[in-house]
Amino acid sequence: MNAFAYYMPTEVFFGRDCVIQQGARLKELGSHALIVTGRSSAKNGALGDVLAALEANGQTATVFDRVMPNPTVACVREGVALLRAAGADFIVAAGGGSPMDAAKAIATLAVQDRPDGEIFAGGYAAEALPMAHIPTTAGTGSEVTPYAILTNDEKQTKTSITSPAMFPRLAFLDGKYMEHLPVASTVNTALDAFSHAVEGMLSRRATPVSDALAMESLRVLYPLLSRTAGALTLAERDGLLYGSMLAGMTIAQSGTTAVHGMGYYLTYFYNIDHGRANGLLLPGALRLCEKKGVDALGRILSACGDTLDGVCSVLDTLLGKREDIPAERLADFARRAMGNKNIRKSAYEPTEEEVLGIYMGAFPGQKS
Numbered sequence: 001m002n003a004f005a006y007y008m009p010t011e012v013f014f015g016r017d018c019v020i021q022q023g024a025r026l027k028e029l030g031s032h033a034l035i036v037t038g039r040s041s042a043k044n045g046a047l048g049d050v051l052a053a054l055e056a057n058g059q060t061a062t063v064f065d066r067v068m069p070n071p072t073v074a075c076v077r078e079g080v081a082l083l084r085a086a087g088a089d090f091i092v093a094a095g096g097g098s099p100m101d102a103a104k105a106i107a108t109l110a111v112q113d114r115p116d117g118e119i120f121a122g123g124y125a126a127e128a129l130p131m132a133h134i135p136t137t138a139g140t141g142s143e144v145t146p147y148a149i150l151t152n153d154e155k156q157t158k159t160s161i162t163s164p165a166m167f168p169r170l171a172f173l174d175g176k177y178m179e180h181l182p183v184a185s186t187v188n189t190a191l192d193a194f195s196h197a198v199e200g201m202l203s204r205r206a207t208p209v210s211d212a213l214a215m216e217s218l219r220v221l222y223p224l225l226s227r228t229a230g231a232l233t234l235a236e237r238d239g240l241l242y243g244s245m246l247a248g249m250t251i252a253q254s255g256t257t258a259v260h261g262m263g264y265y266l267t268y269f270y271n272i273d274h275g276r277a278n279g280l281l282l283p284g285a286l287r288l289c290e291k292k293g294v295d296a297l298g299r300i301l302s303a304c305g306d307t308l309d310g311v312c313s314v315l316d317t318l319l320g321k322r323e324d325i326p327a328e329r330l331a332d333f334a335r336r337a338m339g340n341k342n343i344r345k346s347a348y349e350p351t352e353e354e355v356l357g358i359y360m361g362a363f364p365g366q367k368s
C-alpha cells in the first residue's frame with residue numbers, strides 16, 4: 001500500500017433539526033456572526049434556524065445575502081467589507097456551494113488580505129476566521145473541503161483557492177432544507193456529487209481512505225441519481241446529502257481531475273451549471289478511461305453496481321437536450337483546458353485531441 005496522509009478536521013452533525021439541536025456549539029466560534037447566504041435560505045428554512053440558534057446562544061448576527069451563483073472576487077470583497085463594518089468575528093455559511101465558497105474566501109481574506117492580482121496566486125497561510133457551514137444543496141460537499149472556487153476573470157475560468165484553515169470548523173447537514181429545491185438544481189447538484197466521487201477515484205492523488213469514501217458515496221448516490229428528476233422523499237434527500245458529503249470528503253483528499261478542469265469553461269463562457277457541466281463531460285471521460293485501461297474504472301462500476309453503458313445511459317437521460325456550442329468554441333476550450341492544473345491530476349492524463357473528443361462527445365450535434 002502506498003503511503004498517504006488523511007486530514008479532515010470538520011466536525012459534522014448530520015440529522016433532522018441538527019442546527020437547532022446542536023446550535024449551542026456555535027457559541028465556541030465567536031460573538032458576532034456574518035451569515036453568508038443566498039436569497040433562497042430565507043425560504044428553505046436554513047436562515048431562520050441559524051438566526052434562532054444564534055439568538056438562543058446570546059450571539060448577534062449580520063446577514064450578507066448577496067452571494068450569486070459562481071461567486072466573484074468583487075462579491076467576496078463586499079462580504080469582507082460588511083464583516084469588518086459589523087465587527088463580526090466568525091462566519092456561518094448557509095446555502096449551496098456558492099455561498100459556502102464565498103464564505104471561505106471571506107473568512108480567509110479577512111485575516112490575510114491580498115490585492116486582486118494575487119488572489120489566485122496560492123500560498124495562503126493556514127489562517128481564517130472560524131466557520132460553520134450548512135449546505136442547502138446536495139452536491140458540492142464544500143462543507144467538508146478546504147477549497148473555495150471563485151470566478152477568475154483574468155484567466156476566463158473558475159479557479160480554486162485553498163488552505164487547511166478553509167475547512168469549516170463545524171458542518172450541519174439536514175435534508176429538510178432541500179425539500180423544495182427545484183428539479184434542475186437537484187439533478188445538477190447530484191451530478192456534481194457523483195462526479196466528485198468518480199473523479200476522486202480517477203485522481204493521481206487518490207488514497208486508500210479517499211477511495212473508501214468515494215466507493216461508499218457511489219454506493220449511496222448512484223441508485224438515487226435516476227430518481228432526482230422526479231419527486232424525492234425526505235429520506236432520499238438525506239441520502240443525496242450524505243453521498244454528497246462523502247464525495248466532498250473524497251475530493252478534500254484527492255482533488256478533482258480533468259472533468260472539473262474542462263467543465264469550468266462551459267460554466268464561464270456558456271453559464272452551464274457547474275454540476276451539469278461535469279455530468280456532460282463524464283461519459284466521454286469514463287469511456288477514455290476504459291480505452292486506456294485505467295484501473296480505478298472497474299472499482300467505480302462495481303461501487304455503482306452497473307456497467308459503463310448503464311452509467312452512461314443514466315447520465316444521458318438526466319442530461320436531456322444539449323446546449324448548442326459551435327465546434328470551434330469547443331476546440332478553444334480544449335486548448336485552454338490543457339493549461340488547467342486539474343488535467344495533470346488525472347490518473348490518465350488526456351492529450352488535447354482526447355480532451356476535444358470528450359467535449360465533442362458531450363455536444364454530439366457539433367461537427368468539426
Ligand code: NAP
Nearest residue numbers: 038039040044069096097098136137140142145147149181
Ligand atoms: P449554488 O450556485 O450555490 O446555488 C444554485 C441555485 O440554487 C441558486 O440560485 C440558489 O439560490 C439555489 N438554491 C440553493 N439552495 C436552495 C434550496 N435549498 N432551495 C431552493 N433553491 C436553492 O449551486 P451549487 O451547485 O450548490 O454550488 C455551485 C458552486 O459550488 C460553484 O461555484 C462550484 O464551482 C462550487 N463548488 C465548490 C466545491 C468545493 O469543494 N468548494 C466543490 C464543487 C463545486 P440563492 O442564490 O437564492 O440562494
Ligand code: ZN
Nearest residue numbers: 140192260274
Ligand atoms: Zn464540483
